[in-house]
Amino acid sequence: MNRNKNKNQKFHIIGAGIAGLACAKFIRQKNKSAEIIVYEATPRPGGRCYSYYDKKLQRPLDNGTHVSLGVNKSINRLIDKKKFVYRINFFDTLSAKISRSFKKYKSHLLVSIFNTPGHEVAHSLIKTVFWKLFPFTMFQKKIYYSHNDLSRRLIEPLLGNASRIRYGWKLLKTEDNNGRVTALVFNRGKIDIGPREAVICALDARNYGKVFGGPEFDYADIINIHYRTSVELALPQKKKILGIIKGMAHWIFINKDIVSVTISAAENLQIDKDELAREVWKEICNIRGVEPAFVPPYRVLRHRRTTVKMDWSNNNNRPESAATKFSNLFAAGDWTYKNYPCCMEGAVLSAKRAARLCTK
Numbered sequence: 088m089n090r091n092k093n094k095n096q097k098f099h100i101i102g103a104g105i106a107g108l109a110c111a112k113f114i115r116q117k118n119k120s121a122e123i124i125v126y127e128a129t130p131r132p133g134g135r136c137y138s139y140y141d142k143k144l145q146r147p148l149d150n151g152t153h154v155s156l157g158v159n160k161s162i163n164r165l166i167d168k169k170k171f172v173y174r175i176n177f178f179d180t181l182s183a184k185i186s187r188s189f190k191k192y193k194s195h196l197l198v199s200i201f202n203t204p205g206h207e208v209a210h211s212l213i214k215t216v217f218w219k220l221f222p223f224t225m226f227q228k229k230i231y232y233s234h235n236d237l238s239r240r241l242i243e244p245l246l247g248n249a250s251r252i253r254y255g256w257k258l259l260k261t262e263d264n265n266g267r268v269t270a271l272v273f274n275r276g277k278i279d280i281g282p283r284e285a286v287i288c289a290l291d292a293r294n295y296g297k298v299f300g301g302p303e304f305d306y307a308d309i310i311n312i313h314y315r316t317s318v319e320l321a322l323p324q325k326k327k328i329l330g331i332i333k334g335m336a337h338w339i340f341i342n343k344d345i346v347s348v349t350i351s352a353a354e355n356l357q358i359d360k361d362e363l364a365r366e367v368w369k370e371i372c373n374i375r376g377v378e379p380a381f382v383p384p385y386r387v388l389r390h391r392r393t394t395v396k397m398d399w400s401n402n403n404n405r406p407e408s409a410a411t412k413f414s415n416l417f418a419a420g421d422w423t424y425k426n427y428p429c430c431m432e433g434a435v436l437s438a439k440r441a442a443r444l445c446t447k
């Protein structure tokens with residue numbers, strides 16, 4: 088008897104972000120001979136997480152500094168994390184002191200983890216995350232972050248799990264019959280979906296809504312500023328990563344001659360890019376205890392709609408599971424993993440859940 092008789096053998100994954108690519112990996116682990124086709128609207132993989140060569144700074148950069156706490160086991164298993172393990176330290180701009188106290192700076196961590204002001208974050212989310220983080224172990228305090236080579240460390244190793252990746256294929260709509268998706272309509276043509284085929288939609292919330300409808304979300308922005316310095320900059324106590332308390336910048340990262348700054352929940356920060364770069368540079372100089380000198384070449388990246396805002400009503404609107412109203416359509420993506428921050432770990436957990444369901 089063929090035990091695979093009722094199993095899906097062909098999988099169509101829409102979206103080549105972390106969720107889509109991780110889903111391909113988890114399906115491949117369960118079904119070595121499956122045909123897995125990934126469709127991606129843009130010409131590159133990675134979605135919100137990728138590296139590129141910045142012509143102005145003449146250096147490779149990550150689109151945004153990506154950090155993962157030690158507790159995020161699912162994403163940390165996928166990242167080649169050799170050589171980039173650090174401990175979190177906070178620099179208080181008022182006292183000019185460095186501290187490791189997570190408890191003292193809990194609200195700072197909340198903004199960074201949820202990309203939402205601490206007092207607005209849904210309590211269910213805080214509970215989910217903080218039972219994991221307290222009490223801290225040495226392992227949990229470690230964080231991993233990209234060295235402007237996130238694509239190489241995280242995205243490229245995942246590509247090989249797909250049988251084929253079709254770039255420039257944007258899903259416009261689906262056709263259905265009898266509770267099943269029967270065709271995917273892309274800008275490049277129509278793909279029929281057979282009876283033993285499954286579709287995993289790993290889109291960001293906004294694009295998922297455009298294709299399938301569903302709840303509208305509020306979003307939060309992140310701003311990154313990358314400065315290229317003439318020599319590697321020294322932060323207090325030679326730290327490579329500092330959480331900045333009561334500053335404009337939330338985090339400063341040193342990576343050879345690139346200084347990167349992250350400002351989370353930045354959607355209400357209405358300030359001209361050049362002025363922002365100058366102000367933040369002044370802050371960096373103050374933190375280092377040096378006179379503000381000339382501003383080195385910089386790149387300011389404002390990432391609109393970085394993540395769904397993690398307040399109560401937005402969290403409440405997230406789906407309960409990967410299942411959808413169609414029996415062969417499954418949803419993945421950071422925003423689909425309710426009661427968890429919209430982050431790389433959430434994207435991988437959502438992918439695991441969708442892969443489990445569609446390979447049942």
Ligand SMILES: Cc1cc2nc3c(=O)[nH]c(=O)nc-3n(C[C@H](O)[C@H](O)[C@H](O)COP(=O)(O)OP(=O)(O)OC[C@H]3O[C@@H](n4cnc5c(N)ncnc54)[C@H](O)[C@@H]3O)c2cc1C
Pocket residue numbers: 101102103104105106107126127128129132133134135136150151152153154155256257258259289290291294295298309311390393394419420421422429430431432434
């Ligand atoms: C600046 C910045 C900093 C961040 N910092 C961190 C951090 O420190 N730690 C952390 O854990 N997370 C961080 N994140 C969040 C993290 O990047 C995301 O949670 C994660 O990448 C989401 O992956 P995803 O696969 O769910 O979605 P996405 O990456 O958005 O992937 C969706 C994919 O679907 C494609 N697509 C969209 N519409 C269509 C369509 N119609 N047809 C076909 N394809 C389509 C998109 O092009 C995209 O490739 C950050 C994000 C940004 C932008």
